[in-house]
Amino acid sequence: MALLHMQKTLQGYPPQPGLSCFTLSEVFVETVADAAALGFALARLPRGQRPVLWVQDRVSRKESGYPCIAGIGPLRPIIMVNVTRAADVLWTMEDGLRCRSLGGVIGEIWGDPAVLDFTATKRLALRSEAAGVPCWLIRRLAHPNLSAARDRWRIGARPSAPHPHDSQSPGAPRWAVELFRSRHAKPGQWVASYDRTADRVDLVAAVSDRTLDAGDGPAGQRAAG
Amino acid sequence: MDRQGNAPPDDIPLVLARDGQHGPVVHAANRAARLAGIMAGSRVVDMRALCPDLQVAYADQAGDRAALDRLVLWARRWCPWNVRDGDDGLILDTTGSDHLLGGEAAMLVEMETQLSLLGLTSRLAVAPTWGAAWALARHGPVRAICGAEDLAMKLGALPVTGLRLDPATVLLLRRLGLKTIGAVMDVPRLSLTRRFAKTALPANPLLRLDQVLGKLAEPVSSIDPAPRLVVQTRLAEPIFDPTPYLPALCADLCDQLQQAGQGCRRLHLTIYRTDGDISHLSVAMSALSRDPVHLNGLFRDKLDRINPGYGFDLIALEAADLGGVKTVQSNLDGGSDDDLELAHLLDRLAARFGDRAVTRPVLRASHIPERAEMRLPVLADAPALMPVPASERPIRLLDQPEEVRVLYAVPEGPPAQFVWRRQTHRVTRYAGPERIAPEWWRDRPGTRLRDYFKVEDQMGRRLWLYREGLHSDGRGGDPRWFVHGMFA
16 A cells, blocks of 8 residues: 655655645646645645735636635635636736745636646746745646646545544545646555644555555656656 | 817807806807907897807806816926916916026916917916916916015006905995005005905905905915925927836936835826826835836836827826835845735736735634625735634635525435535535524624534535524525535
């Protein structure tokens, strides 16, 4: 069984080489009204009190709501930008990535706009890596077309862990996480569980009864697919 | 206020009419009509009898007043402190400005030239008091200049209408045989006091005389406070795009701010158009700043919003909302200040998308979920300590709670099955309820309470569902169910 912990340190570097936080990650959401992807992205942001720049286009806000800071936690300040077009979302994200004092940039784009092409994602990825600010691009109702995002995820909700005290109520959230393309890590499918009090994500292999193949190669091997 | 281009020929008698008590009356008349004996204030039907080929048009008094207000701003090119005077005049406080234009006589010539280029006929006078300038401009010689010492002598010959009195008082003075201002001055003060002691200012020749002679103060209060830190560029010929001039203007302004030890939170760009109008553009900043590159960048996407008209020949940049800024040393390692970078980012975003699009959500003391969050404009100062919610909240809220159709209700707890967005959700687990009562001090009477449930459906999606009201609360029919948010 492959077990992979992603314990965040204070600097935000995960212990695994190749799973860098400070780059552009693209997340495809399984269903439109599903906050699993946002939960995963927020859990992966480095700790600290630096503000997060959160950009939404109009359709995303109308269809999937807005981030609620009562649930996210008041410790992480959020700067909310509501714009109409996807081009404005990209402009704002790129401008935000010039600012090193942000704790992260999260952008939500609906569908497959023409402006979101390989060049646009490449610009975001380079800026994010240059500034050392993690950048998450949340895509709803979108196709995984050509993109320069270093990590591309597909995330959906799974039935939650059993509640320790009440069998009737949902417990800690679990997400079905698929890394289907990555520059640094090996793609795979996991079930992620999130421990809210420790602010820690555990990834467990989706198929539990399969042993790790010895010839799977080193973790830093460039992924194909 | 008609421009030269569309004014009718001078030889046709033309009057502008306004509504009077007994039909339209003459508001203003052109030169041909005045020569035909038509006076302002008389009835149009009477004047038609006097002059059968009289042309009548209705006066646009509000438009005239607005145009005069714009002219007040346009006249700021000569001096900063001026105001509209009645419906047909401007008062410019030229104290300290005349020497910049080559003395008072040269200043009047320059003003008359510029106004005639706009197609306006003007009568100008310089005098130490508002009243004296008013009288000299209307009844005195062309481009009259009057010092403080010869005030009484120059005004003495003018007719008594120059005292800004109402027509009834003018008539009364005429009947008393006082035809000139000098005659009124010669009457012993005691007699005038006895006659006019209790009358109001427009009917009181004594007070008006005191105003003319400067014994009674009549300050000019301009329509907004005088600009304090302004730089401007005069252009040799009209242009349409101010972009190439902005960096130099910003650098100049930042130099001035640096010398004053101040920074600004607001910039006003004013463009003086050749057709006598002005255009404004304002940008705001979240923190005091005097960084020329940053200030220039805030105008980047906004310059196409100004209307250049036929071009403009004067650009002015003004700093407002000033505050003291200490000179800070940047990091020795060449890195930049984190707070400053964030403030600059917020400025850029707010300048591009507007104040409302860029917000900073903060928590407020309220249990109603949509009221527990307040959106502060990001340019405002950071909030104080925020209240922490007592129980678990979703990380996502919908703008408007969406009603669901209940397929299978159970007596306690959330529905076992419901349809939301045309998909059937089967509830497998739930937590709750959490009852949130309406805020009676804010809500309308009859607002129903809400019972919130955290439910998980067969696919694992965790939703925040609430029932509005109870079966027996007497506030409407059966309770309805809504989806309000999504948990991670």
